[in-house]
Amino acid sequence: MIKPFRIEIPQAALDDLTDRLSRTRWPNEVAGAGWDYGFPLARLKDLAAYWRTGYDWREHEAQLNELPHFTTEIEGQNIHFVHVRSSKPGALPLILTHGWPGSFLEFLDVIEPLSHDFHLVIPSIPGYGFSGPTHERGWDIVRVARAWAELMRRLGYERYGAQGGDFGAGISLALGAVASEQVVGVHVNYLPTRPVPDADIELSATDEARLEKVRQLMADRPPYQTLQALTPQTIGYALTDSPVGQLVWIAERFAQWTDPRSPISDERMLTDISLYWLTATAASSARLHHDAPRRTERCPAPVGVAVFPHDITQSVRALAERLYDIRHWSEFDRGGHFAAMEVPELLAEDVRTFFLTALRAAPVTGGSSVATSV
Numbered sequence: 293m294i295k296p297f298r299i300e301i302p303q304a305a306l307d308d309l310t311d312r313l314s315r316t317r318w319p320n321e322v323a324g325a326g327w328d329y330g331f332p333l334a335r336l337k338d339l340a341a342y343w344r345t346g347y348d349w350r351e352h353e354a355q356l357n358e359l360p361h362f363t364t365e366i367e368g369q370n371i372h373f374v375h376v377r378s379s380k381p382g383a384l385p386l387i388l389t390h391g392w393p394g395s396f397l398e399f400l401d402v403i404e405p406l407s408h409d410f411h412l413v414i415p416s417i418p419g420y421g422f423s424g425p426t427h428e429r430g431w432d433i434v435r436v437a438r439a440w441a442e443l444m445r446r447l448g449y450e451r452y453g454a455q456g457g458d459f460g461a462g463i464s465l466a467l468g469a470v471a472s473e474q475v476v477g478v479h480v481n482y483l484p485t486r487p488v489p490d491a492d493i494e495l496s497a498t499d500e501a502r503l504e505k506v507r508q509l510m511a512d513r514p515p516y517q518t519l520q521a522l523t524p525q526t527i528g529y530a531l532t533d534s535p536v537g538q539l540v541w542i543a544e545r546f547a548q549w550t551d552p553r554s555p556i557s558d559e560r561m562l563t564d565i566s567l568y569w570l571t572a573t574a575a576s577s578a579r580l581h582h583d584a585p586r587r588t589e590r591c592p593a594p595v596g597v598a599v600f601p602h603d604i605t606q607s608v609r610a611l612a613e614r615l616y617d618i619r620h621w622s623e624f625d626r627g628g629h630f631a632a633m634e635v636p637e638l639l640a641e642d643v644r645t646f647f648l649t650a651l652r653a654a655p656v657t658g659g660s661s662v663a664t665s666v
Contacts, residue, residue, distance in 0.1 A: 294446060297361040297372060297422065299353050301570050306349055309535055309569060313344040316536045331544045339543060340536050343562055349570075352563045359403075363422070364446060366439045369431070372396075372422035373415035373443065376407050384476070384647060385411040385449040387440055387467070391458020391482070392520075392577055393542040394630060395421045395567050397560070398457075401636035402643075409644055410453075415443060417459065419576035421567050426576050432583040433459065437466035441474065450474060453647050454593075457481040457631060459580055465616075468593035477619070479596040479646045481631045481639060482603060485611040486510070499608045506605050516541065520581035528575020531568075538569050549629035551602035556633050596620035596646030598639060602628030620646040 321333040359374050374396055377383075386406065390398045396414045406412055416423040418431045418439065440463065444452055453476050454464035461480035468475040487503045495503070519527045531538045542565050546556055568574055595616040599606050601624065609621055622642050627635035 294362050294364045297363045299357055299361065299422070301349065301353060305570055309566075310344055312535050313340055316340060316534075331540045331547070336536070336540055336543070339558065339562075340539060342558060343535070343539065343565075347559065347562050347566075349563075349566055352559075352566075356397075361422075364443065366442050367435075368428075369418045369426060369439070370424050371415055371418065371439060371443060372424075373413055374403075375447070376403055376412040376414075378407050378409060378411050380409055383409060383411050385413060385444065385447075385452035386643070386647070387413045387415070387444060387452060387454050387464075388632075389415065389440070389454070389456035389460030389463045390417065390420070391456065391460045392420075392580060393545050393564070393568070394458065394460075394633075395564050397564050397567065398630060398632045400633075402632050402640040405637070405640040406643060410647070411449070413444065413447065413449075413452075415440065417463070417577075417580065419579055420573055421571050424571060424576075425573055426579065430583065431579070433462045433580075434466050434470065434589075436463050437470050440467050441471040444471075444474065451476055453477045453479065455479040455481075455643055458629065459584070462584070465591040465595070466589070468591035468595075469589035472592050475593045477594045477596065477647060478591060479598070479620075479643050481598040481600065481642075482629070483597050483607040483612055483616075484605050485608040488611060488614070491611070491614070493610045493614075495608065495610060499610065502606045502608050509605065516545070517581060520578035522582070524578035524582045525575055528578055531574035531578075532572055535569055538574055539565055541574075542568065546630070549602070549604060550634055551600070551626050551628040553626050554628070554634035556630060560633060591616060593617070594619040596622075596642070598622045598624065598631065598642045600624050600627035600629070600631050600635070602626075603631075604629055620649060 360376060361374055363370055363372050388399050390396055396416050399414050403412060417436055419426040451474055454467045456464040457480065461482040464478045464480060468478045486506060531541055543561060546561050550556055595618050597607055597612060597618060612618055624638055627638060631639045
């Protein structure tokens with residue numbers, strides 16, 4: 293059963309957040325400390341002060357409630373999603389999937405341009421946001437993809453496309469594998485390509501530089517990733533109990549993974565962080581790093597790739613083509629890991645170009661209709 297959903301955070305939860313922020317116990321910082329020590333104290337104090345006294349959750353809650361939200365239960369897990377139907381006859385459905393430390397909020401600025409040509413389904417990954425915490429093992433990328441296939445079936449969509457970045461990219465590619473008869477194409481804006489010894493592929497100097505960056509990341513695994521992959525419950529205690537802990541855990545990622553030329557506003561970032569805090573999903577969202585499989589079935593669907601210069605890594609096309617049926621490849625001169633938030637106009641146009649091209653190559657037929665209440 294699919295039910296309408298409305299965001300209504302209890303006032304007591306907002307009051308508790310304000311109280312906790314007012315009682316923050318701050319660490320000291322050595323003179324002249326920079327990013328080599330971690331997130332700067334002065335910047336974090338400013339963010340925390342604004343979150344406590346300037347940021348208005350109710351304002352953003354009201355704006356979010358203008359969207360059509362729904363929930364359903366799949367395999368015993370609550371699933372939250374936004375469903376925006378296009379007015380265009382025969383529009384192709386797209387399911388858009390976020391990653392960590394993002395949320396369905398990532399796609400707010402691409403809804404309007406994409407809904408001209410596509411029906412949009414924007415779910416919250418189990419363990420994230422309004423889907424709520426998971427309560428059992430096994431909610432890995434493939435299981436989430438199977439849940440997405442069931443969600444699209446319930447909505448009456450027989451043929452559809454998938455798009456995502458970060459974990460959303462992995463989930464979208466897995467969806468192309470588990471629902472190969474339904475998925476017409478997969479567009480991703482994050483596609484790590486690892487070095488392949490003796491691959492017998494001629495690589496450019498740019499490709500070699502990209503692979504060296506990957507080698508460095510593999511040799512020096514980021515601390516957040518290590519903690520969430522190895523001990524998600526342990527780090528979850530700190531993040532669930534301390535709003536400043538949750539704040540800096542995510543704000544550091546936004547600071548390091550975005551293009552300085554397309555910064556994400558503090559308002560948007562704090563809305564995303566508030567979502568994690570108010571739903572107490574720090575630990576359950578971290579579990580995806582722990583449970584994510586190292587290998588999935590190969591995606592047979594046509595794939596489109598958008599590469600942004602300030603992402604964590606940049607894909608190497610020659611290596612990607614060894615694994616996927618690459619039909620579309622775009623390289624941009626600005627934008628980072630959160631492309632839908634940083635450069636929504638670029639991402640939306642690239643998604644449109646890929647799927648309209650894929651449609652010309654393999655026209656979509658079949659169910660595109662659902663009940664108007666959904």
